[in-house]
Amino acid sequence: MKNITIADVARHAEVSKSTVSQYLNKRYEYMSETTRKKIEKTIKELNYRPNVVARSLKQKSTFTVGVIVANILHTFSTQIIRAIENNFHQKGFHIIVCNADDEPEKERNYIEMLMAKQVDGFIIFPTGGNVDLYKEMINQNIPLVFMDRTIDEMDIPTVMLDNMDASKLAVQSLVDKGYKRISIITTSIIRNISPRVERIQGYKKALEDFQMPVVPDYIKSPDVKNLNLAIGELFQLNAPPDAIIAGNDRVLIGVLNYIKEHDLKIPDDIAVIGIDEVSFAGFFTPTISTISQPTVEMANQAVKLLLNQINQEVDLGETGVYRLKATLNSRESY
Secondary structure (H helix, E strand, C coil), X not given: CCCXXXXXXXXXXXXXXXXXXXXXXXXXXXXXXXXXXXXXXXXXXXXXXXXXXXXHHHHCCCCEEEEEECCCCCHHHHHHHHHHHHHXXXXXXXXXXXXXXXXXXXXXXXXXXXXXXXXXXXXXXXXXXXHHHHHHHHHCCCCEEEECCCCCCCCCCEEEECHHHHHHHHHHHHHHCCCCCEEEECCCXXXXXXXXXXXXXXXXXXXXXXXXXXCHHHEECCCHXXXXXXXXXXXXXXXXXXXXXXXXXXXXXXXXXXXXXCCCCCCCCCEEEEECCCCCCCCCCCCCEEEXXXXXXXXXXXXXXXXHHHCCCCCCCCCCXXXXXXXXXXXXXX
């Protein structure tokens, strides 16, 4: 079969090749509605498929962005990816999503693979284990935005939650209901993963603001595989907590599983509030109070920052951490 070219489309639609090109780039303002519909009809009739490789070579762009997620199991991650994909789709870009599983070596492999594919830029939820590679990307002027996590020694535009404020919201909502022995559980902070560290810092600061003691035994940061054991240690204390703040959605699921397995009642035996909204929170019995992140706004900010770099509308050296505010979803679990 003969490959249909842009010249064939132009000839059949009786327009210029440049007009067809404008149509393919969604620059409809350069043509009338009649011309647009004529080109659209011709493309369907001829079954024309643009040559992506040739387009990339000509425009020096692959119109593709790499998104590397630290752990795709988090509800927050999938919500962000969905919003990023929708935003880029509207702008004529595709995304390639990779899951690093919180493993720096896996993250490195994906970054190097995507660089070889010459993607136009990266949005990365950094594991924190590849600082040398991040620096190399900066030195090569590769457009790069971090999502959800900061790396202290890196001046890279970063979009994340105001984690300390999120913890304060959780503590305040519990204190207002009369709870005094408040625990916080996050997953491991071995690599100093910023959201987890900041949420613990915010928890401590909030307790101090309310003139309440910070009890080290009430702060847990186990690996996921040891989560059940860590929760059990809380309930074996002489003065176990009367409320738990789950630092993310995976911790919340672990806490709820433990509560069910040990026939505890929410909120009579233990109050619960989770940081990160989850799909089941509104119909769980009782309904679960959560602190939700503004995922769409965060995704839109990251896309804007990256496109500014890709389009060279700002210096590639633009830095700054953009922190967005959390929202309390008050329900029946405290």
